[in-house]
Amino acid sequence: xxxxxxxxxxxxxxKYALHELDDNRLTHxxxxxxxxxxxxxxxxxxxxxxxxxx
Numbered sequence: 001x002x003x004x005x006x007x008x009x010x011x012x013x014x015k016y017a018l019h020e021l022d023d024n025r026l027t028h029x030x031x032x033x034x035x036x037x038x039x040x041x042x043x044x045x046x047x048x049x050x051x052x053x054x
Contacts, residue, residue, distance in 0.1 A: 004040075005038070005039055005040035006037055006039055006040065007033065007040040007041070008021060008037065010045070010049070010052075011046065013035070013039070013041060013045060013046070013049045014049045014052060014053060016030070016035065016039070016049075016051050017031055017049045017050065018053055020034055020035070021053070030052065031046075032046050
C-alpha cells in the first residue's frame with residue numbers, strides 16, 4: 001500500500017472545503033490545514049476553492 005494522497009477535482013475540492021467550513025464549522029485556517037494534510041492539494045488550489053465559495 002502506498003501513502004499517495006488522493007487528488008480531488010476542483011469541483012470536489014470546493015465541496016470538501018464547503019463541508020468543512022459549514023458542517024464541521026472549521027475556520028479557514030483549520031480547513032486549509034485539514035485539506036493539505038488529507039489530500040494532494042496546494043495552497044493555490046485551496047485559495048481558488050475558497051474564492052469559488054465566496
